[in-house]
Amino acid sequence: MTPTITDQTRITMAHGAGGRAMRSLIESVFIEAFGSTELARMEDQARLDMARLAAQGDRLAFTTDSYVIDPLEFPGGNVGTLAVNGTLNDLAVGGARPLYLSCAFIIEEGLEVALLRRVVHAMRDAAQEAGVSIVTGDTKVVPHGKGDKLFINTSGIGVIPKGIEVAASRCQPGDRIIVSGTLGDHGAAILQARGDLALDAELRSDCRSLHGLIELMLDQCPEIRAMRDATRGGVAAILHEFAEASGCAVRLFEDQLPVKPEVRGVCEILGLDALHFANEGKLVAVVPAAQADGLVARMQQHPAGLDACIIGEILDGPGGRVQVRTLMGGERLLDLPVGEMLPRIC
Amino acid sequence: MTPTITDQTRITMAHGAGGRAMRSLIESVFIEAFGSTELARMEDQARLDMARLAAQGDRLAFTTDSYVIDPLEFPGGNVGTLAVNGTLNDLAVGGARPLYLSCAFIIEEGLEVALLRRVVHAMRDAAQEAGVSIVTGDTKVVPHGKGDKLFINTSGIGVIPKGIEVAASRCQPGDRIIVSGTLGDHGAAILQARGDLALDAELRSDCRSLHGLIELMLDQCPEIRAMRDATRGGVAAILHEFAEASGCAVRLFEDQLPVKPEVRGVCEILGLDALHFANEGKLVAVVPAAQADGLVARMQQHPAGLDACIIGEILDGPGGRVQVRTLMGGERLLDLPVGEMLPRIC
Missing domain, CATH: 3.90.650.10 (PurM-like C-terminal domain)
Structure with a gap:
């Protein structure tokens, strides 16, 4: 029997343990929001068409950032807005066109799913607005007192067009x-x-x-x-x-x-x-x-x-x-x- | 004046704040160990030759994992060994040849640099053994009691040769x-x-x-x-x-x-x-x-x-x-x- 996830659910260690509870969280929060076919395949990796990448430039840009902001929500956005835009910007300032993002969540036991959903929806909206796809992810849960509600890592891939040299x-x-x-x-x-x-x-x-x-x-x-x-x-x-x-x-x-x-x-x-x-x-x-x-x-x-x-x-x-x-x-x-x-x- | 980093140094909030202390940590621990020219450029992104990627296959594989293992060190390895090999394996099981890794550290204030160095050296060794490069990274510090010593995210890029279909x-x-x-x-x-x-x-x-x-x-x-x-x-x-x-x-x-x-x-x-x-x-x-x-x-x-x-x-x-x-x-x-x-x- 798969435990259902509602806005009132609080994250438990089980949601990070690789069993049914984790599957349920991934399906009802992450895949529901991001809706990427790559993510929904539930393989351990996204597979991206090389020809499509190579057609757009001669260098692949690759970057990573973890977001540990406190508080998680603030006027103008939340940690999710930041996690998407921050990594997209790190690609773009090198002259790259951002294309794909990964997202990895480290959740502290006890976090309300309602907050997690707001963050994830902000990520979805920011990604849609920028025309990028969130294609692969990871979820870990740490015990209460061993994290601070939510840390997010996003890594990004983009392509730099030929001739652009920004350094x-x-x-x-x-x-x-x-x-x-x-x-x-x-x-x-x-x-x-x-x-x-x-x-x-x-x-x-x-x-x-x-x-x-x-x-x-x-x-x-x-x-x-x-x-x-x-x-x-x-x-x-x-x-x-x-x-x-x-x-x-x-x-x-x-x-x-x-x-x-x-x-x-x-x-x-x-x-x-x-x-x-x-x-x-x-x-x-x-x-x-x-x-x-x-x-x-x-x-x-x-x-x-x-x-x-x-x-x-x-x-x-x-x-x-x-x-x-x-x-x-x-x-x-x-x-x-x-x-x-x-x-x-x- | 740039504060020097020794094995006895304990990580403070300053090491994650974007100023001289952070630079010093990145240079004397991360770049020292990983020695990648991409990393040493200190740009916000790695730039990878597209032709070299495209020559090896028709799909780019992209994966991410955060590592929150407790304890950080154990017989057979440490969180660093795990963070490199785990992500490489997620690429390889899809038929991809692993090529590049990102690494993002969330460090709890108070961590001894000696431990961080052991982890980073294990990452270097695992990456060298596998023939992959750590090309981009990030460092964040959270206050004592808001993390658990060290969480590491690695994201990986590999290439899947034409004709390989593992699913x-x-x-x-x-x-x-x-x-x-x-x-x-x-x-x-x-x-x-x-x-x-x-x-x-x-x-x-x-x-x-x-x-x-x-x-x-x-x-x-x-x-x-x-x-x-x-x-x-x-x-x-x-x-x-x-x-x-x-x-x-x-x-x-x-x-x-x-x-x-x-x-x-x-x-x-x-x-x-x-x-x-x-x-x-x-x-x-x-x-x-x-x-x-x-x-x-x-x-x-x-x-x-x-x-x-x-x-x-x-x-x-x-x-x-x-x-x-x-x-x-x-x-x-x-x-x-x-x-x-x-x-x-x-």
Whole structure:
């Protein structure tokens, strides 16, 4: 007799043990939502048509991320939205067209199925919106107190079209640095959702997929040198990676940084810099100077790029240095934080 | 200043926060061990040559598994051995040649780097032995009490050569069922390692990669109908999947089941059936009757198949039924367990 799964069901160790209870959970929650024929075959692997992949480009992109965000649900999304869009974005910023995702759930005993369903439905919606399929998965259950409700891993496969070469090492002196929108919205929203802030602001995560915007950007400007989505560590971490990989320096213009007033308020309260806050739907791109203005104008026509702007430039050196031209006209160094600023932000 | 990582370092939240501490951990533990040029590029994704993939077959195989085993270290391996071999095996049993792995770590605050290093070195060794590369990864840290030392996800990519069609639905009446060796070694070893057994037996996990053995099997018998590695849920779970997917029934011969005496002892103490115990280096294959004996003989020449034997046959029906011809000559049904028998076995 197979135990039925309802919204009121709480996950038990049996749901991860490989028997009927696990089958029932997989069928009534995961396959029901994702509805992929590959997943429904219940083989240990998805099998993807090679000719279809090879027709789209000359390199396969492959990436992985685990999502351990706290809280699981927040204004603007939940861990499922994040797990799909975050991994899609990691593919897209390399110039890849995202195609397939895996999903692996580590569930803490006691989790309500109602919450799991909300997360899984958010994953389904995000995948559908992006035109990707969730094709293979895994479910594990850990005892109460040995996890934290739900951790999700997604790995992604995409294809990079011939001729596209996006890499941090390609940044050159004189290039411009573009950001696709306001900084720090995700980080501020999560802090607010945790109740860490005595602030009444309307903060909302910017969690979204970027590959539509990126397709348009690469179409307009195939010479984009480097691109990253500015998640954990924020724009500051990305710029440090660019500076170190290319042996160049970076200069930001403080007066050009797009930050919503309510996020600026959070930063001021905490004494933190929005450049260090996580984003989940913003990218940083480095492009040849001659093409920067045209590209920004084009980006602003896309819903994910409405607030796109130029925020800085690549300098000759010293290699690895990231500096900010302040509002007052001075220069300050922007350090890569040593440690923990915003734990479990993604 | 970048904090240095030694064996005595304990993981802090900072090691997952996207700043210098995380960089330092990734460089001195993960890149140091895996040494893959793709990983060392520190881009958000690996980029794999499509022509090289397409030259090896007409389908890309893609799989994922999270590993939450308790304890992390056990006779015969550790969670790292398991995380590499388990995912490789999921690719190989579909007829794929495993090529690339991702690895994503969820680390509980407080974990000693010495343990992490042992796990990572085991992953490196297992990957090298199997000839696969670990090309992309992720690190997250959760607070003390919100995880259990270490969870690892690996996702894998392989290529299935043209003409190979291995699927549970292809089992046909008259086919023979082969197992590659003794049953239940992993499950019994983990129970012993947990101290759950008042038993002095020398139990050792059978954790190993199977794709060498599988290559040889497909070479000898490309008509293999179905293949699975018998992990969580044991051989019993696999046979239920075969019976349901093919609409056939399965009959096992109890007197043919290979079980080590010390594992049989564990089963007797616990009143459990070795057919339900997890294995981490054993496969079940269904093959046309005419080729079964020859294939078994060939398997026995490979280190991973020394104890290979025929354990049963596929029957016309009733569809989904799995029965055992007992030592006494009677027949009993082998049920798929409803719930939890051996939690966190992988």
